[in-house]
Amino acid sequence: xxxxxxxVEMRNITKRFPGIVANDNVNFKLSKGEIHALLGENGxxxxxxxxxxxxxxxxxxGEIFVNxxxxxxxxxxxxxxxxxxxxxxxxKLVHPFTVTENIILGSEPKKWLGLAVxxxxxYEQVGNLSKQYxxxxxxxxxxxxxxxxxxxxxxxxxxxxxGADILIFDEPTAVLTPQEISELLVIMRNLVQQGKSIVLIxxxxxxxxxxxxxxxIVRRGKVIDSLPVAxxxxxxxxxxxxxxxxxxxxxxxxxxxxxxxxxVKDLVVKGRSGLNALxxxxxxxxxxxxxxxxxxxxxxxxxxxxxxxGLRSVAAGSIRISGVEVAxxxxxxxxxxxxxxxxxxxxxHGLVLDFPxxxxxxxxxxxxxxxxxxxxxxxxxxxxxxxxxxKEFDVRTPTIMxxxxxxxxxxxxxxxxxxxxxxNPDVLIAAQPTRGLDxxxxxxxxxxxxxxxxxxxAVLLVSYELEExxxxxxxxxVIYEGRIVGEVNPAETNDQELGLMMTDYKQPQGGSxxxxxx
Amino acid sequence: MNKLIxxxxxxxxxxxxxxxxxxxxxxxxxxxxxxxxPILAYxxxxxxxxxxxxDFGETLTAITPLIFTGLAVAFAFRTGLFNIGAxxxxxxxxxxxxxxxxxxxxxxxxxxxxxxxxxAFFGGFWGMIAGYLKAARGVNEVITTIMLNWIALHLSNYxxxxxxxxxxxxxxxxxxxxxxxxxxxxxxxxDDARIHxxxxxxxxxxxxxxxxxxKTKQGFxxxxxxSNADAARYAGINVNKGIIKAMFISGTLAGLAGVFQVLGxxxxxxxxxxxxxxxxxxxxxxxxxxxxxxGVFLGAILFGTLSYGAAGMSFGADVPPExxxxxxxxxxxxxxxxxxxxxxxxxxxxxxxxxxxx
Numbered sequence: 001x002x003x004x005x006x007x008v009e010m011r012n013i014t015k016r017f018p019g020i021v022a023n024d025n026v027n028f029k030l031s032k033g034e035i036h037a038l039l040g041e042n043g044x045x046x047x048x049x050x051x052x053x054x055x056x057x058x059x060x061x062g063e064i065f066v067n068x069x070x071x072x073x074x075x076x077x078x079x080x081x082x083x084x085x086x087x088x089x090x091x092k093l094v095h096p097f098t099v100t101e102n103i104i105l106g107s108e109p110k111k112w113l114g115l116a117v118x119x120x121x122x123y124e125q126v127g128n129l130s131k132q133y134x135x136x137x138x139x140x141x142x143x144x145x146x147x148x149x150x151x152x153x154x155x156x157x158x159x160x161x162x163g164a165d166i167l168i169f170d171e172p173t174a175v176l177t178p179q180e181i182s183e184l185l186v187i188m189r190n191l192v193q194q195g196k197s198i199v200l201i202x203x204x205x206x207x208x209x210x211x212x213x214x215x216x217i218v219r220r221g222k223v224i225d226s227l228p229v230a231x232x233x234x235x236x237x238x239x240x241x242x243x244x245x246x247x248x249x250x251x252x253x254x255x256x257x258x259x260x261x262x263x264v265k266d267l268v269v270k271g272r273s274g275l276n277a278l279x280x281x282x283x284x285x286x287x288x289x290x291x292x293x294x295x296x297x298x299x300x301x302x303x304x305x306x307x308x309x310g311l312r313s314v315a316a317g318s319i320r321i322s323g324v325e326v327a328x329x330x331x332x333x334x335x336x337x338x339x340x341x342x343x344x345x346x347x348x349h350g351l352v353l354d355f356p357x358x359x360x361x362x363x364x365x366x367x368x369x370x371x372x373x374x375x376x377x378x379x380x381x382x383x384x385x386x387x388x389x390x391k392e393f394d395v396r397t398p399t400i401m402x403x404x405x406x407x408x409x410x411x412x413x414x415x416x417x418x419x420x421x422x423x424n425p426d427v428l429i430a431a432q433p434t435r436g437l438d439x440x441x442x443x444x445x446x447x448x449x450x451x452x453x454x455x456x457x458a459v460l461l462v463s464y465e466l467e468e469x470x471x472x473x474x475x476x477x478v479i480y481e482g483r484i485v486g487e488v489n490p491a492e493t494n495d496q497e498l499g500l501m502m503t504d505y506k507q508p509q510g511g512s513x514x515x516x517x518x
Numbered sequence: 519m520n521k522l523i524x525x526x527x528x529x530x531x532x533x534x535x536x537x538x539x540x541x542x543x544x545x546x547x548x549x550x551x552x553x554x555x556p557i558l559a560y561x562x563x564x565x566x567x568x569x570x571x572x573d574f575g576e577t578l579t580a581i582t583p584l585i586f587t588g589l590a591v592a593f594a595f596r597t598g599l600f601n602i603g604a605x606x607x608x609x610x611x612x613x614x615x616x617x618x619x620x621x622x623x624x625x626x627x628x629x630x631x632x633x634x635x636x637x638a639f640f641g642g643f644w645g646m647i648a649g650y651l652k653a654a655r656g657v658n659e660v661i662t663t664i665m666l667n668w669i670a671l672h673l674s675n676y677x678x679x680x681x682x683x684x685x686x687x688x689x690x691x692x693x694x695x696x697x698x699x700x701x702x703x704x705x706x707x708x709d710d711a712r713i714h715x716x717x718x719x720x721x722x723x724x725x726x727x728x729x730x731x732x733k734t735k736q737g738f739x740x741x742x743x744x745s746n747a748d749a750a751r752y753a754g755i756n757v758n759k760g761i762i763k764a765m766f767i768s769g770t771l772a773g774l775a776g777v778f779q780v781l782g783x784x785x786x787x788x789x790x791x792x793x794x795x796x797x798x799x800x801x802x803x804x805x806x807x808x809x810x811x812x813g814v815f816l817g818a819i820l821f822g823t824l825s826y827g828a829a830g831m832s833f834g835a836d837v838p839p840e841x842x843x844x845x846x847x848x849x850x851x852x853x854x855x856x857x858x859x860x861x862x863x864x865x866x867x868x869x870x871x872x873x874x875x876x
Contacts, residue, residue, distance in 0.1 A: 331753070348748045352746045364752075377738055
């Protein structure tokens with residue numbers, strides 16, 4: 001077979017934002033029929049490059065060729081005309097509309113001299129497209145009735161409907177379950193088989209190894225390397241991406257279990273809809289261990305965390321910390337009883353983005369005597385505290401007066417972890433602690449969690465990333481529809497088994513029973 | 519020194535100034551269209567304000583309540599609340615001060631402070647009602663404060679009409695001298711302009727606003743509630759209590775504006791068919807000042823100066839006072855639409871760079 005045709009070539013692209021060079025003389029080449037991964041840490045400039053290709057940004061220097069013709073892409077409309085489509089990380093869908101209505105929005109098939117939308121034709125076209133690429137989307141379903149994975153397929157259909165031959169996927173697996181991820185990979189393979197070319201923006205090495213043909217690594221705005229995936233391995237890629245050696249494997253010594261410190265028994269909590277989000281959930285967490293809660297998003301994890309931290313009222317059951325009942329207590333009482341939380345959504349619960357770092361560092365302890373005198377904040381002590389934590393936890397911030405908003409995601413998360421760990425809790429709850437972070441930051445945060453466990457603290461890890469659960473946990477409890485449906489030893493299980501337990505109830509083989517509090 | 523220059527070159531400081539300039543320019547254009555002389559008009563405005571001691575003093579009198587109501591609205595904003603009810607809280611403050619000023623008779627060192635405190639409490643209580651409804655019942659404070667404005671107006675009219683009315687006049691009895699907070703000697707220096715202690719309390723209120731919100735524990739809590747209620751809840755801060763407290767303090771500030779209008783300026787309270795407008799102007803002042811202490815202070819000065827000077831414009835250049843409301847309106851419009859100003863700054867002062875993204 002002849003050498004595959006180059007469909008996109010970006011030459012010497014330079015893009016500056018105030019203060020930083022997002023893309024520095026970048027070259028990028030996409031061949032027809034390949035899946036080309038663009039790998040880099042957050043802020044490395046990979047999304048910027050693709051936003052340039054999609055016409056959202058204009059480069060200061062450099063040329064773009066599509067199908068060997070030099071083009072100026074001055075906006076997304078131009079990009080779409082050139083056959084480029086983008087599946088964004090955050091979907092842009094109208095929820096009360098049907099799948100088809102969303103897809104045709106802006107390029108509706110007309111009838112009656114353009115006076116009305118030819119809905120019949122539209123539903124037919126969308127149905128056919130869905131079939132052709134094996135997307136399995138119901139054209140008549142309403143967006144708010146379908147899963148996140150399906151919504152993403154609607155986004156894919158949107159680009160196909162507009163005639164895209166080059167598809168850009170921006171971190172497509174960030175929101176998906178393991179099953180949905182493997183289905184997406186099948187879809188992507190289908191797409192390239194039918195002649196489409198794909199750019200996959202990601203920082204997950206596993207996906208690249210699984211699906212990509214070529215990988216281009218970007219670091220600090222520069223292309224470090226571009227090579228076929230077949231001739232590389234995850235360690236090499238991680239090193240190129242971060243610029244230093246990274247250990248993907250965690251060094252974890254055997255857990256030394258202590259006394260039970262968190263005992264949850266028959267916990268019932270109502271969710272937002274008024275239905276039970278947690279149904280008589282029970283588990284025990286001991287000192288010196290990391291208990292991973294695995295499950296598909298929306299099976300009661302958020303409610304569990306909220307109940308444990310006092311943010312949601314408890315309908316029945318008991319929560320004991322070191323033997324003291326705290327169910328239904330206020331968040332502050334529970335915090336003082338020894339629970340710390342690294343929240344799932346760091347912008348919503350973890351930080352006040354408009355406040356400087358120093359004030360965020362005392363968000364939960366500001367009222368304690370060491371930080372205020374006679375009702376006035378003691379900013380000397382607060383500054384000292386913040387300076388110490390920033391140094392200890394390597395939070396990269398210009399000063400402690402910098403607004404939390406200005407920090408990168410990884411450093412925001414480090415700041416939260418610094419604050420929570422510094423409270424010296426007995427139980428540290430880590431909810432999605434590495435969501436959206438790059439390899440370097442993930443490594444740092446995982447090390448800190450294991451460190452806490454080695455110090456004899458109890459860590460409750462709630463994560464939707466199976467890899468993270470498998471890597472960190474000493475024990476895994478699977479949550480499904482508000483119940484702990486099984487417990488497994490991470491050394492004796494794998495993605496598939498966990499994935500099945502997470503989606504429909506299946507007892508693990510072997511003897512590990514659900515541990516009950518007594 | 520460097521810091522000072524930085525503070526003034528920062529976009530945030532430049533934007534309001536340009537907004538003011540554009541507002542004055544737009545006002546000038548409208549005057550030209552209407553066949554008036556804008557230069558003469560603005561000259562008469564300045565003459566009216568600074569021309570003689572009396573008018574200067576009266577300008578200060580016009581500025582004072584705006585500082586209070588501006589701070590009231592800004593305080594609520596900082597706590598994440600949109601207090602449109604400064605008007606009602608202002609009226610309740612007036613009423614409280616009038617009741618004490620007219621109906622009890624005490625030595626001045628008790629009477630005046632008591633009248634001030636009771637009026638302030640009336641305002642605070644009025645704000646707290648909206649705060650309570652939001653915290654306990656989840657009712658949006660915008661709706662309740664608007665309704666409470668009208669309730670305050672008619673309740674206060676009822677109290678004056680039925681209990682405090684001086685026969686034959688459309689107002690209450692005059693408050694006792696012992697309750698008045700006028701400053702006689704300063705008024706005499708300024709040709710009998712109505713100068714009162716409220717002006718100094720207004721400056722104290724600006725300082726209070728800064729110290730309370732940025733230096734105290736309670737202020738920290740309220741700012742967390744205002745900036746991120748979810749994080750506040752998790753940090754163990756009682757958000758509902760914070761909302762009620764914030765509305766009480768906000769209402770107190772607005773109430774003080776009314777208190778000093780009664781005890782320092784009018785010395786009585788008139789039966790009024792419509793709201794006074796000070797509370798609504800407070801929203802504009804808070805917006806103009808970006809909810810910062812200095813900003814609100816300067817915003818009130820600008821607003822008060824323009825409002826008082828409007829009379830001079832109509833006298834000196836025959837410009838109807840409505841025009842000055844247009845100028846004020848366009849200043850606020852430009853402040854509220856900083857995007858336009860940034861575009862203007864970039865077009866005028868910035869080198870145009872190809873493809874720059876803000």
